[in-house]
Every structure is written in C-alpha cells, then in structure tokens.
Amino acid sequence: MKQVAANMAGTVFKVLVQAGDDVTAGQDLIVLESMKMEIPFAAEGAGKVAEVKVQVGDFVNEGDILVVLEE
Template identity: 60%
Template sequence: MTQVKAQMAGTVYEVSVKEGDSVTKGQTLIILESMKMEIAHEAENDGTIEKVNVAEGDFVEENDVLVELA
C-alpha cells in the first residue's frame, strides 16, 4: 500500500478521486491550498484508491495521510 501524504499544512481545495477509482502514475489525487498556492498531490504509481482520508475544506498538517493507494 502507498500512502499519499500532505507536503505541507493547508486546506484541502479539491479531492479528484473516490474510493475504488483506478489511477495512473502522475494523476492528480488531491489539491491543497496553502499560503494562497495550490499544491497538487499525485499518484506515485498506478493503482486503486483504497481510502480517501480527507474531504474538501478539511485542514491538514504536514505528513497527514491524504489517500491510501493499493
């Protein structure tokens, strides 16, 4: 299992996937907004979304697990 973690603290701006979705390496999964910047979090490899741990509007800390990829 691969965990996609927040690169910095911020607010979840967009969740582009849901549990059960198939994704490809490089596909944007989550976009965080921090200090008026949008930071895209991408799949590190091909797989299936096992769990989405955040929703749009949630505040996350650096290294929080956003998505679990199987």
Template identity: 60%
Template sequence: MKEIKANMAGNVWKILVSAGDQVEEEQEVVILESMKMEIPIEAEEGGTVNEVKVNEGDFVNEGDVIMTLE
C-alpha cells in the same frame, strides 16, 4: 497498501478521485490550498484508491495521510 501523504500543510481544496478509482503514477489526486496558492498532490505510483481519508475543507499537516491505494 500505499499511502499518499500531504507534502505541505494546507487546506484540502478539491478531491479529484474517489474510492475505487484507478490512478496512474503522477496523476493529481488532491489539490491543497496554502498561502492562497493551489498545490497539487500527485500519486507516486499507480493503483486503485482504497480510502480517501480527508474531506474538502479539512486542514492537513505535512506528512498526513490523504488517501491509500491498493
């Protein structure tokens, strides 16, 4: 199981994938909003989205797991 983690604290502005979706390395999966800037979070490797652990509007801290891949 691979984890995608937040690289900074912020609000989850947009979730771009759902459970069951295939993602590729460096594909944007979530966009965080921090200090009025949009920060894309990318998959470090490809796989299938197993679980999305956040909802749009949630606040996340740096290092929080946003989703898992198989």
C-alpha cells in the same frame, strides 16, 4: 498499500478521486491550498484508491495521510 501524505500544511481545496477509482502514475489525487497557492498531490505509481482520508475544507498538517492506494 501506498500512502500519499501532505508535505505541507494547508486546506483541502479539491478531492479528485474516490474509493475504487483506478489511477495512473502522476495523476493528481488531491489539491491543497496554502498561502493562496494550489498544490496538487499526485500518485507516485498506478493503483486503485482504497481510501480517501480527507474532505474539501479539511485542514491537514505536514505528514497527514491524504489517500491510501492499493497496488
């Protein structure tokens, strides 16, 4: 299992995947909004989305897990 974590605090602006989706390396999974900027978080490698841990509007802190991927 790989976890995609926030590297900054912000509000979840978009959730681009759901559990069961196959993703490719570099594919955007979540977009956070912080200081009026949109920051995408991408998959580091290919896999399947096991769990999406956030919803649009959620506030996350640095280090919070956004998405869990199965390899």
